[in-house]
Amino acid sequence: MALFEGYDDHDALGLAELVRKGEVSAETLVETCIARIEALDPQLNAVVHPLYQQARAAAAGEQSGPFAGVPFLLKDLIQTIAGVPTVSGSRFYKGWVAMEDSLLYERYCEAGLITVAKTATPEFGIQPVTEPDVFGPTCNPWDLGRTTGGSSGGTGAAVAARIAPMGHGGDGGGSIRIPAAACGIFGLKPTRGRTPASPASEHWNGFAIEHVLSVSVRDSAAALDATEGPAAHAPYHPPHHEGTFLEATKTSPGTLRIAFHTDPAMPSTPHSDCRDAVTEVARLLEDLGHEVIEHRPQHEPEKLAQAFFTVVAANTAAEIREAEAIVGRKATSKDFEVATWLSAMMAKNFTGEDVIVALRALQAETRRLTERYQDFDVVLTPTLGQPPIPHHALRPKGAEAAAQALIARTGARTALKLPGLLEKTVNEVFDFIPYTPVANFTGQPSMNVPLVWNREGLPIGTMFTGRFGDDSLLYSLAAQLEEARPWRDRKPPVCA
Numbered sequence: 001m002a003l004f005e006g007y008d009d010h011d012a013l014g015l016a017e018l019v020r021k022g023e024v025s026a027e028t029l030v031e032t033c034i035a036r037i038e039a040l041d042p043q044l045n046a047v048v049h050p051l052y053q054q055a056r057a058a059a060a061g062e063q064s065g066p067f068a069g070v071p072f073l074l075k076d077l078i079q080t081i082a083g084v085p086t087v088s089g090s091r092f093y094k095g096w097v098a099m100e101d102s103l104l105y106e107r108y109c110e111a112g113l114i115t116v117a118k119t120a121t122p123e124f125g126i127q128p129v130t131e132p133d134v135f136g137p138t139c140n141p142w143d144l145g146r147t148t149g150g151s152s153g154g155t156g157a158a159v160a161a162r163i164a165p166m167g168h169g170g171d172g173g174g175s176i177r178i179p180a181a182a183c184g185i186f187g188l189k190p191t192r193g194r195t196p197a198s199p200a201s202e203h204w205n206g207f208a209i210e211h212v213l214s215v216s217v218r219d220s221a222a223a224l225d226a227t228e229g230p231a232a233h234a235p236y237h238p239p240h241h242e243g244t245f246l247e248a249t250k251t252s253p254g255t256l257r258i259a260f261h262t263d264p265a266m267p268s269t270p271h272s273d274c275r276d277a278v279t280e281v282a283r284l285l286e287d288l289g290h291e292v293i294e295h296r297p298q299h300e301p302e303k304l305a306q307a308f309f310t311v312v313a314a315n316t317a318a319e320i321r322e323a324e325a326i327v328g329r330k331a332t333s334k335d336f337e338v339a340t341w342l343s344a345m346m347a348k349n350f351t352g353e354d355v356i357v358a359l360r361a362l363q364a365e366t367r368r369l370t371e372r373y374q375d376f377d378v379v380l381t382p383t384l385g386q387p388p389i390p391h392h393a394l395r396p397k398g399a400e401a402a403a404q405a406l407i408a409r410t411g412a413r414t415a416l417k418l419p420g421l422l423e424k425t426v427n428e429v430f431d432f433i434p435y436t437p438v439a440n441f442t443g444q445p446s447m448n449v450p451l452v453w454n455r456e457g458l459p460i461g462t463m464f465t466g467r468f469g470d471d472s473l474l475y476s477l478a479a480q481l482e483e484a485r486p487w488r489d490r491k492p493p494v495c496a
Contacts, residue, residue, distance in 0.1 A: 003032040008496065011216035011488075012070045012165040012223075016112060019069035026059035026069025026114065033071035033116045036163045036496040043494055044161060045138050046154040048076050049085055049118035058114045065112025066222050072113035073159070073167030075152050077121045078203065078210065079105045089123040089132035089151075092320075092335040096327055103198035103231055104210055108168070111226035119154030119167060123340050124319055125208075126312070128178050128433045129394055130154060133337050137391045140182060141492035142458055146388040149182035151175040152213060156183040159213050162496045166219050172208030173312065174383075174436025180213050180448040181383035181461025184490065186478065187213045188220050191469050192443030193238040195224070196231040204315045205359060206236070207440040215488055217478040221245035224471065239469030253476035258285055259295035259373055260380040264434030266305045267427050274382035277452040277460040281380060284451070288484060295376065297369060304365060305430050308437050310350060310358035316340060317347035333408045338401075339425070341408045346416050362441040369442060370468075377473060383448045383461030385434040394432065396425050435463060445471040449478055450487045 004024050007015070018024045034052055041047045055071070063069040074081070077088045080098035087093045101109075108115070120130050120138045130153025131137035138153045140146040141161040148157040152169030156179025159167050169176040171189040180187025190211050197203055197210075211227075214220045224245045230237050260282045262275045282292045320340075324331050333341045373379055396404055404425075407415045416422065439446035446465040454460050466474045 001028060001031045003035055004028045007032050008162050012067050012214065012219040015070050015165065016066060016068045019063055026063050027056065029069055029071055030055050030059040030114055030116060033164055037117060040161050040163060040494060040496060043139060043144060044141060044157045045136055046119055046157040046163070047117040048087065048120050048135050048154065051084065051115055051117055055114050055116040063112055065110060066226055068112035070113055070166070071116045071164045072108060073117055073119050073155050073164050074105065074115045075121055075155050075168045075170060076118040077125050077151065078102070078170055079168065080199070081105060081115070084118070087134065089121045089125070089134060090336060091134045092323055092327060092331060094134065103196045104227060107227040111223070116164065119158060121152065121154060122150045123337050124316060125151035125170060125172060125175060126316060126340060126343065127151065127394065128174065128429060129389070130179070131391060140388050141494035142184065143388065144494065146390055146458070147182060147393070149179035149388065153179045155213050156180060156185065159183070159215060160185050160492055161494055162215070162491065165216070166212050166214040166223065168210065169213045170208055170210040171440065172204045173308070173440055174433050176211060176213060177383050177436050177446060177448040177461070177463060178433060180450070181459065182388040184450045184453070184459030184487065184492065185213055185215055186217055186220055186448065186450060188447035188471070188474060188478070189439060189445065190224060190228070190471050191238045191445045193230050193234060193236050194228050194471065196229065197234065198231045201233055201235055205311055206443065207311070217475060217482050218246060218249045221249045221475045241469065241472055243472065245472060245475050248472040248475040249479040251476050253473060253480055256290045256377040256477065257375065258290050258292045258378045258380055259376040260292060261294060261296045262382060263296050263299060264301060264385060265297070265299045265438045266308070266430035266434040267301045268385040268431040268434035270382060270385045270434065271387060273387050273454045273460050274384060277462050278380060278382055281451055281462045284481070284484065285380070288480060295373070297372065301434070303361065305426070307358040307361040308441065309426055310354060311362070313343045313347040314350060314355045317344040320344050333411070338404050338408045342404055342416065342422065345408070345411070345413050346422065349413055349416060366442040369438070377466070378477060379465045381435045381463050381465070383435060383463040384432060386432050387454060387456070387458045387460060389432060394425070394428050400424065439465050442468070444468050445474050447474050447478060449481055451481060451485050453490070
């Protein structure tokens with residue numbers, strides 16, 4: 001079958017319109033996507049489960065929905081497809097096959113999207129880089145020696161390389177916005193509860209929410225229109241909004257009062273490229289008529305980092321226990337990466353009070369920030385603390401790595417209390433992602449907008465965070481920025 005030469009000329013909504021008009025078939029689009037995976041994935045290592053047979057079968061059927069017949073990629077974490085492996089970046093899950101479709105995946109199908117492959121993620125989505133032991137690192141199409149970010153790194157690489165115009169991601173500490181920034185594409189984390197957290201009631205105490213990474217703003221907005229609404233068992237529902245998110249991309253945001261700063265929320269020394277990008281985008285916003293004011297948050301980085309790590313580590317321990325029940329056997333340190341196992345071991349040193357105190361500290365910071373920024377519509381910061389970092393930059397080395405591996409193997413939990421054993425590793429993670437976790441514990445909508453590239457040709461993301469529930473305003477602003485400084489035709493060296 002011939003491939004579609006105009007594939008890159010259209011976003012997902014544009015391709016769907018061609019399918020509806022009969023100008024291209026869903027089968028041709030799927031074959032084009034498959035051909036691009038076959039050509040590019042040997043360099044990118046973004047795909048972990050090809051689903052070609054069922055994608056071809058779906059493309060041969062009747063097409064409907066806003067994304068009728070459009071190829072799509074599903075992150076291999078949380079969302080499940082009946083009869084298809086879900087490995088979650090972990091060798092412990094190798095061979096496990098899901099029994100049913102998850103609710104969000106069903107909504108993608110109802111929207112007309114055809115899933116062609118599942119994409120790579122770090123183990124359990126914990127790390128902000130995608131280099132799981134079980135599959136190896138996913139490579140950034142802008143520089144194959146650098147990370148795509150994580151945890152939706154496989155989707156980020158594939159969308160940036162134009163394998164598909166849009167793909168699924170999830171964001172518990174920045175995992176949509178981090179790879180969007182590292183790969184030079186658009187990624188919005190919606191307001192907490194905006195999309196369903198099925199099959200669980202919530203992920204990471206509500207920090208994590210799922211949506212898409214895309215080349216265009218309007219694709220992201222239309223995808224949220226198609227999938228929004230919590231599951232019936234959800235413990236909370238997001239605020240009501242008027243109109244559709246797609247309509248918001250066609251509406252001027254008006255004159256906004258925008259705060260900006262580069263102060264990290266977690267311990268970090270942000271790179272000058274990231275700080276300079278905010279200054280550059282602040283000038284662009286002023287040129288567009290917005291009121292832009294530097295307003296510093298006055299975070300306590302060490303306190304926030306400890307609280308956030310406590311909650312994530314406790315959830316990691318719980319996920320290992322749940323995985324044991326799903327797989328049907330007891331886990332050992334050999335089943336997981338050292339960082340994952342040590343996080344779970346650390347959690348077993350926490351008391352129940354420790355976890356509750358950590359959650360309350362993050363809730364208190366949410367209240368403080370809400371009051372501090374109540375007079376602003378949007379807050380602008382860097383997305384990342386560093387440009388895309390080299391592969392394995394966050395992995396411990398030498399004596400540090402040996403000590404961690406020994407503790408994981410022997411289960412010596414008391415040794416985890418030794419000063420400096422894990423602090424360096426944790427601090428290096430937060431040095432890379434000192435900004436993104438804030439919107440996860442506050443629940444606010446937050447987006448990476450790809451507006452700046454550095455002298456090395458690497459994308460440097462800028463992040464906009466809106467008021468709780470006001471996803472529409474972010475989409476209006478993103479569309480205005482997309483028109484003012486288009487990025488769709490800016491493609492990486494490794495690209496279809």
